[in-house]
Amino acid sequence: MKEIILIKNGEIALKGLNRSTFEDTMIRNIKRRIAHIGKIEVRKSQSTITVTPKDEFFDMDAAVDIIKKVFGIKALCRACEIEKDIEVIKKTCKSYLENDLLNAKTFKVIAKRSDKKFPLNSPQICREIGGYLLSKFRNLSVDVINPEVTVVIEIRDQFAYIHSSQLEGAGGMPTGTGGRAMLLISGGIDSPVAGYMLAKRGVELSAVHFASPPYTSDRALEKVKDLLRQMTLYTGRIKLYTVSFTEIQEKIRDQIPEEYSTLVMRRFMMRIASEIAKKDEAKALITGESLGQVASQTLDAICCTDAVSKMPVFRPLIGMDKEEIIEISRKIETFEVSVQPFEDCCTVFTPKHPKTKPEMDKLVAVEDVLNVDALVENAVNNTETEFIWFK
Amino acid sequence: MIYLDNSATTKVSKNAADKALYMMCENFGNPSSLYSLGFSAELEIKKARHTIALALSSKDGEIFFTSGGTEANNTAILGVADALKRRGNKIVISAIEHSSVLEAAQSLENNGFEVVFAKPDERGIVTSEEVSRLVDEKTILVSVMLVNNEIGSIMDVATIAAAARRKSKNVVVHCDAVQGFLKIPVNVGRLGVDVLSVSGHKISAPKGIGAIYVKKGTRINPRFFGGEQQNKFRPGTENSAFIAAFGVACEDALKTMAESYKKVKELNAHLVSRLNEIESVTINSNENCLPYIVNFSTNLVKSETMLHFLEKKEIFVSSGSACAKGKKSHVLSALNLNDKTIDTAIRVSFNCDNTLEEIDELVSAVKEGIDTLQHIK
Numbered sequence: 001m002k003e004i005i006l007i008k009n010g011e012i013a014l015k016g017l018n019r020s021t022f023e024d025t026m027i028r029n030i031k032r033r034i035a036h037i038g039k040i041e042v043r044k045s046q047s048t049i050t051v052t053p054k055d056e057f058f059d060m061d062a063a064v065d066i067i068k069k070v071f072g073i074k075a076l077c078r079a080c081e082i083e084k085d086i087e088v089i090k091k092t093c094k095s096y097l098e099n100d101l102l103n104a105k106t107f108k109v110i111a112k113r114s115d116k117k118f119p120l121n122s123p124q125i126c127r128e129i130g131g132y133l134l135s136k137f138r139n140l141s142v143d144v145i146n147p148e149v150t151v152v153i154e155i156r157d158q159f160a161y162i163h164s165s166q167l168e169g170a171g172g173m174p175t176g177t178g179g180r181a182m183l184l185i186s187g188g189i190d191s192p193v194a195g196y197m198l199a200k201r202g203v204e205l206s207a208v209h210f211a212s213p214p215y216t217s218d219r220a221l222e223k224v225k226d227l228l229r230q231m232t233l234y235t236g237r238i239k240l241y242t243v244s245f246t247e248i249q250e251k252i253r254d255q256i257p258e259e260y261s262t263l264v265m266r267r268f269m270m271r272i273a274s275e276i277a278k279k280d281e282a283k284a285l286i287t288g289e290s291l292g293q294v295a296s297q298t299l300d301a302i303c304c305t306d307a308v309s310k311m312p313v314f315r316p317l318i319g320m321d322k323e324e325i326i327e328i329s330r331k332i333e334t335f336e337v338s339v340q341p342f343e344d345c346c347t348v349f350t351p352k353h354p355k356t357k358p359e360m361d362k363l364v365a366v367e368d369v370l371n372v373d374a375l376v377e378n379a380v381n382n383t384e385t386e387f388i389w390f391k
Numbered sequence: 392m393i394y395l396d397n398s399a400t401t402k403v404s405k406n407a408a409d410k411a412l413y414m415m416c417e418n419f420g421n422p423s424s425l426y427s428l429g430f431s432a433e434l435e436i437k438k439a440r441h442t443i444a445l446a447l448s449s450k451d452g453e454i455f456f457t458s459g460g461t462e463a464n465n466t467a468i469l470g471v472a473d474a475l476k477r478r479g480n481k482i483v484i485s486a487i488e489h490s491s492v493l494e495a496a497q498s499l500e501n502n503g504f505e506v507v508f509a510k511p512d513e514r515g516i517v518t519s520e521e522v523s524r525l526v527d528e529k530t531i532l533v534s535v536m537l538v539n540n541e542i543g544s545i546m547d548v549a550t551i552a553a554a555a556r557r558k559s560k561n562v563v564v565h566c567d568a569v570q571g572f573l574k575i576p577v578n579v580g581r582l583g584v585d586v587l588s589v590s591g592h593k594i595s596a597p598k599g600i601g602a603i604y605v606k607k608g609t610r611i612n613p614r615f616f617g618g619e620q621q622n623k624f625r626p627g628t629e630n631s632a633f634i635a636a637f638g639v640a641c642e643d644a645l646k647t648m649a650e651s652y653k654k655v656k657e658l659n660a661h662l663v664s665r666l667n668e669i670e671s672v673t674i675n676s677n678e679n680c681l682p683y684i685v686n687f688s689t690n691l692v693k694s695e696t697m698l699h700f701l702e703k704k705e706i707f708v709s710s711g712s713a714c715a716k717g718k719k720s721h722v723l724s725a726l727n728l729n730d731k732t733i734d735t736a737i738r739v740s741f742n743c744d745n746t747l748e749e750i751d752e753l754v755s756a757v758k759e760g761i762d763t764l765q766h767i768k
Contacts, residue, residue: 036445038649057649061581062448099553218430336452 001096002081003060005051005067006161010074010171013047023049026072026174029236033066052081064167069234071200072177073169079154079161084118086125089160090132093151100164101133101151106143109133113155125153171200175236178202181284181314182277183238184269185209185224187344190288190317192227192334193325197316198286199235206280207238207388208273210245212348220342229390230334237389241276244382248375249348258351260366262296263358266305267367268376274310275380284312290325291318295354304358393706393749397593398540398570398684398740404595406643407636411597414632422629423620432631439638443602446645447587448578455603455625456634460569460590461491463603466614466625467565467586468495471532472504474610475563479529483555485509485517485546487539487722492567496534509535511725514677515544519554526558533564537571537582541722541738542676543684545571552583563609569593569601573644574652574683585609591633595742596640600633651743656682658741658750665754671761673732675723685739686723688732689757691765697737700760706753709738 007030012022027042027049034040038055040063051067053060060078067076080096082088094101101107111125120128129151134140154161183195185207195205209224221242228238248268256264273285289297296305306313317325329335394402403411414435420428422436437451444451457463472482484496486508496506509521517535526533533555535546552564565586568577572589579587586609591600605611605624618626644651659682666672666687675686689697694710701708723733739753 055649057576057652059448059576059578059581061578065448065580099550103553103557217425218427219433222430222434333450 001092002052004053004079004081004161005060005064006077006079006163007049007051007067007073008075008166008169009047009049010072010169011173012072013074022072022174022177025176026070029070029072029174029176030067032236033070034063037063037066066233067169068167069170070174071170071172071202071234072174074171075166075169077163077166079163081159081161084115084155084160086120086128089125089153089162090129093129093133093153093162094136096162097149097151097164100149101137101140104148105139105141106147107133107140107149107151108142108144108147109151109153111153111155115155115157118155125155129153170234173200173202175199175202175234176204178204179284180204180206180280180282181286182273182280182282183207183286184273184288185227186288187220187224187227187338187342188288189322189329189335189338190290190293190325191286192231192288192332192338193328194286194288194314194316195231196234196328196332196334198314199231203286205231205235205238205286206241206277206282208241208243208276210243210269210272212246212249213244215246215249215348216343220344223337223340223342224344225386225388226337227334228388230332230337232388232390234332237387239280240386240388241280242384242386243272243276243379244384245379248379251370251375253349255369256366259353259355260358260363261349261351262354263301263304263363264367264370266296266301267308267363268372268379270305270309270313271372271376272379274308275376276383277311279380282311284314285309286314286316288317288325289315290320290322293322295356298356300357300359301355304360304363307360393745393752395739395741395745395749395753396707396709397742398738399709400592400598401595401742403592403597403636404640404643407596407640410639411632411636414635418631418635422631423618435635435638436629436631439634439641442638442641442645443589446573446577446641447589447604448580449604450607452622453579453604453607455605455621456629456637457601457603457625458599458630459592459601460489460567460588461601462614463588463590463601464489464491464565464567465495466603467567467588467611468492468532468534469499470611470614471563471565471586471609472499473612475531476504478561479531479559481505481507481527481530482532482534483507483509483522483525483530484534485511485522485536486725487511487515487517487541487544488534488536489540489567489569492534492536492565493721505529511539511544511722513726514679515539515542515675515722515726516679517546517551519547519550522551523554523558526555526562528559530555530559530562533562534567535564536567536569537577538568538574538681538684539722540570540684541720542686542726543570543680543682543740544676545575545679545681548582548584556583563611570684571681573641573648574681576648579604579606586611591637591640594640594644596637597633600630600637602637647743652682654743655741655745658682658745658747659685661747662739662750662754665750666757668754669758669761672757675726675728675732675736683741687737687739688728688735689737689761690731690735691761693734694736696764697735697757697760700764701753701756704752704756706756708753709740710736
């Protein structure tokens, strides 16, 4: 019995002449993500992609878990590939779906016959298989409206395929088809979700993190890497730039009035991130800001930080409540990592009463005491890079 | 030396030994220490944990290191029983479990638990029908091993777990996967188990290290107390040297699993066909068993006598399970074999470094042993 994975394209099926580029990127992503599980063969036909394992010990469950998280896929299922013989199909339905069928009370059979030369037509296949399964499983009855198990039989050119219900894919567009963007990641709950959302639209991610040792620890940086590792299950490989931010934070603490310190710091982050993004050939910045969540995320504050960015800043969470953000972070399993209690650069030297309605002129004047360009340049040059890649 | 007792233990691989040495002599910090020496030890543990999780297709946070397979099995049985004692008192285990499951379960009988045993069929396989027959609403725990350590029979744990859950919805399913781990794929999701035990020294890591997988949300109480390590489930300063060595051994084995399997299958076929040349010999393992283990009986020479005879020729095999030391095998007894077959059983267990020549030497030595020893009563 040979088991394969059937993949249904999502939105990319609607693309015109570019479609095969999108599909090829997606297939490349799939291959790369499951490379550590084993060798596979991938075939395209119309809107379906078939993944066939080429190793004896190929772990199908692990492969399905991984492919479920690859963007661009609408739905997938494990299927059994067998010869087009109704007796073989019957027996395989029973053995292949035995656990599902034993656990259910109701079922129905759907047949799709694209090979019209097959001697039975679709309703006849349904009757044959349905009748056979009813005689073998005393616990089952037929329910065509709302069955617990749907047995699907597809008769195609070369083989017949048997599977039960489909799994939902990750949706979106294949990562890498939408250019690259730079995610500002602190270690909190929001930024991984923001990165995930842009990656879902096909954007390849790089990330920049601001570390302030000794005020922040190695373990805090490791937490950021853990977050990124978790994200790579969806986004693929991420290049992380770690900026040494201590000097700038100390200067801000010593020379900037407390109520402006957070904003000045955020502006530095934007400047540095834009510079690194340019080098990285990333075309936009991504932040996890949500309007009004904290003082630096009010409309006025965002105006002040946005002003220093040299490229578009995407804020996919801008209109979301914390609960909604948390829901996604739980889904992509970054939540538990995010809530580990480590000091990060945003919580070092936090002012008691930050400005919520800063005026740009005043901010610029306050900032003027610092040699901004030199500090930015120094920080950009003091950056460590590392590829984050989770298998 | 011809070492054919790899199910008892394995030689530690160079990679694993080097890693342990490095951890003991250089990266020796306490993984909980805040400074970088501690942190770098923590990272090694994390990496090892991730490798084990990858091998089992679990999440990293579901893996806890133990002192070995026995501790993992004990923790599984006693920890689940303790957590669920108000829900029910029945435990179903297979009759051919390793003694660390068997005796842990039996120790609970004094505390008001009922322990029932699922019997294997004549192939040494415990079936889902048999387990399902014994499980009822009061059943809180089912424990069935993946691969039997004495004859190598493989249980269909996925079907057993599913069948058990149909009878008792909230039952916890444990699997002792020590003998199967990294010899055949072990995917905890596929198997549908809640708790699973593995051991290091069967896969070329040192003795004294193992791990237990606990599915998130499973009701299980710790057996040890006193510290924040491993999420308080298994406190105590981590054995960072052996954990890291375990991780390395696991990574290596994961890479070569399919290849080793293929090779060992050939060794197995060769041994079985050569043994069949000897008239008195019967093979207690069958073609459905894990190829790494061949259990056979000479039916003429007592196991221990043959073992020592082979030992003189520097060939090392086992008379059953190394943990049972001379006691009559409960596994072979469960297979309804006659006493003579049980008393003369020999277990050969391969690793992928064994050769066909070594097997030929073994068979010649067994023949010689039968010829010279069978007259001794």
